[in-house]
Amino acid sequence: MPVVPESWSQRKPAALVKLLALAPGHRLRREQIMEALWPELDQRAAGANLRKALHSARRSLGTHEGNELIVSVGDLLCLPDGTSVDVADYWSLVAVARRSREPDAYQVPIEVYRDGLLPEDLYEDWAAAPREELRLDWLGVVEEFAALLEARGELNRAARAVQQLVAADPLREDAHAWLMRLYALAGRRDEARRQYARLRELLDVELGVEPRPETQRQFEEINSGQTSDPKLTTDLWERVGDLRVQSGDPAGAVKAFGQALADSADPAEAGRIHRKCASAWLMQHLPDEAEPHLAAADGLAPDQAEHGRLVCLRANLAWERGDFATARRLAERAHAIARADGDSADVAAALEALAFIAHVQGDWRPGLQAQIEGLAGVALGVRVARFCDFNHCLSQYQLYGDGLAGDVEEYARETLAIAERADAIPAQAFAWCLLGESLLLRAQWDEAEACLERSCELYAPLGSRSVALPWLRRAELAACGGAHDDAAIYLKRAAAIATVTPMARHAWARLHATAAFAALERDRPEEVLRAVRATQSAAARYGDCPTCSALLHPVGAQACALVGDREGAHAHAAAAAQFAGSFASSAWSAMAESAAASAAVADGDLYAARERFESAAALYAEVGHSFWADRATAQANSVRDGLERRNVQGTRPS
Structure with missing residues (x-):
């Protein structure tokens, strides 16, 4: 009304x-x-x-x-059930847009936002936090919308979207630089020059500074180029493709790299872009589409380092086609070339390929130990985050997989001994974390805390580009024990690492899932929902890792049920079921059962909820995850108590 x-x-x-x-x-x-x-x-x-x-x-x-x-x-x-609120409509529309990744779906919530939240209550303290949360999310939505349009070549629409970012925050230099790039790509170089002039004037008047060096370089590129200059267009489109890869949009990257190739005149440059285009196709598991680009790049590699990168992609193509023997041989060759002639990113990419091949062949454990033995006397340097984070992601299959979880503790101890003999500090940190995780899942709190603390100590000297996982596991452990202030400290430390890590899609997925769990343990469902939304935003920006964000779905479903959000609870239950179906795992099936139970609670079907929670508890117990089994049992008991109260009141169905 x-x-x-x-x-x-x-x-x-x-x-x-x-x-x-x-x-x-x-x-x-x-x-x-x-x-x-x-x-x-x-x-x-x-x-x-x-x-x-x-x-x-x-x-x-x-x-x-x-x-x-x-x-x-x-x-x-x-307020009564069924109350319609435009803010809730906005969040639902954003969730739909981020799942679809379709530009037209983004336009709707952008328009719903209009003038922001409660502009008539601008100076009310109680409105400040939700207003800022909504504003920041809206800015993220506009960024995602503009990036999708740019990757699809709809440059003028993308420019109009970025103009909204500039209008919302006139001192945001990266938005001005983005708008300059879009104008240049669209052939509107005079407007790009005027945009730079406006930015320079704003920064001078408001802050007394000049644009950043990279923005100045971009302006010089644009200012010195002519409309017919193909090199300028190639450089800018290649940059767009790189950004699309970073944000987990390989389809958009392929289109951008295709635009770059259309204008490329330099053979070495064309070879590099062909290689990137092949990589983007492989990210979509389309080896037949990648093959022609690899063939084109093979004859254009200017040096051994570039040749090694192509060999690594050939290894990826071979595993996509199921030829794991060839994939392993090529990955080993790529690793040798990278060690001799490549850079740290090349070495890390080859190690990731070797780790994944070992994973799909079922011999990840000995493969990792062999790699660690080979690290004796080798400094990983900036490669440490990629090497460790990628293997941390694969180790989750060991912790949660049927037939694997039972002896992870023993394997972690063996790996630690190997890492100590090799004097490989990052590998020691990895092993301590894996050991702590296995103990945490079995509710051996004190031992888990000691192991995770040691992992953090070993990772810390490696600098800001370290690994966030042990800090997140410590936050999870603290939340389990009710030490909520400690959990907040650990989450903040992990967030600092996630901000600069090259493995952002793993780090942010884990971070928001853990933050959601910590908020749920504090009985703050509104903070859980905020973490869920943050996960969706991070996935749109950096890409997603289903393994690392698996915890989010049972926790998100429970929070949605607590606040009466049936649609949200069922969306999380569906996502959890889809993920559980991708790998034989009682633990991940237990997460799906737990999420389905919460969806049943949201529906008011307490009989189904009790059965699903009991099923989750049994599945967790099968893999020895004591804490989660006990938690699911407690949830089943709570639902049973609710049923008994309802039956006493005479509302049990006949």
Whole structure:
């Protein structure tokens, strides 16, 4: 029922309704409302004001079918089920857009945002946090929308989107630089020059600084180029393709690299772009599409380092076709070339190829140990994050896989001994973390904490581009034990690492999943939902790793059920089921069962919920994951108690 603004004679009753509309599940405790609206008053005075505001709000809202529209349930004040709120609509539309990755789907939530959240309450403290959260997400959505358009060659539409970013934050230099690039790609170089002039003037007047060196270099590229200069277009399109790869959009990268090839005149440059295009096709598991680009690049490699990169891609192509013997041989050759003539990224890429081939062939464990033995006297340097993070990702299959999880602890101890003999510090840190993870899953808290702490100590001297996983596992352990302040500290440390790691899609997926779990353990479902949304945003920016974000789905489904979001709970249950179907794992099947149980809770089907939680507990127990088995059992018992209360009240179906 619409309520016209003139119905509100006072601000506080309107603020009460807005608070409830913004709250998860549209419900808040009276104490929360009093603290938000009258923080300066004692509880008695604030309570009196709340009663007055509630009376006035109910009078303004009226009734629907004889029922009041603000309901009291114990200490809670609630809006009725089925209440439609435009903010909730926005979040739903964003989720749909990020799942589809279709530009047209992005336009809808961008337009729904309009002037932001509650512009009439600009100076109200209670509105500040949700307004800023919505604003930051909207900026991210506009970025994703513009990047999709750019990768598809819709340059003028992309430029209009980036103009919104510049208007929202005129001092955001990267948005100005992006707009300059789009203008140049579209042949609108005069506008690119004017955009740079505006940026330079803004920075000088507002901050007293010049544009960053990279922005100045970009301007010089554009300023010195002519409309017919193919080199300028090639460079810019190649840069677009690199950005699309980074954000997990290989289809967009292929289109951008194709544009770069169309204008390329230099053979070595063309060979490099062909190689990148082949890599983007392989990211989509399309070896037949990659093959012609590899063939074209083979004759254009200017040196051994580039030749080694092509050999590594040939190894990837071979494993995509199921020829693992050839894939291993080529990956070993690529590794040797990279060690002799390549750079750190080349070595890391070859090691990743070897690790993945070993994983799919079922001999990842001895393969990793052999690699660690070969590290004796070798400094990994900046390769450490990629080497360790990639193997940490593969190790999750060991921790959660049927027939694998039972002896991970023993394997971790063996690997630690090998790493110590080789004096390979990063490998020692890896082994300590894996050992701590196996103990954590078995609820051996003290031993797990000691191992994870040691892993952090060994990773820390490696600098900012270290590995976030041991810090995240420590956060998980702290949340399990109720040490919520410690969990927050560990999450913050992990976030700093994730910000600069070259393995961002792994780090952010794990980070937000762990943050969601920590928030759920603190009984803060609204923070869980915020972490879920942050995961979607990170996946759109950096790409996704289903393995690393697996925990998010049972936790997200539970939070959605707690706030009455049936659609969200079922979306997480479906995602968990899809992931569980990709690998034979009782633990991941248990996550799917747990998420399905929470979706049943959201539906009000407590019988199905109890059965699904009990199934989850049994599956967790099969792989020895004691903590999660006990947690699922507790959830089943809670649902059973709810059923008993309902039956006592005579509502059990006949």
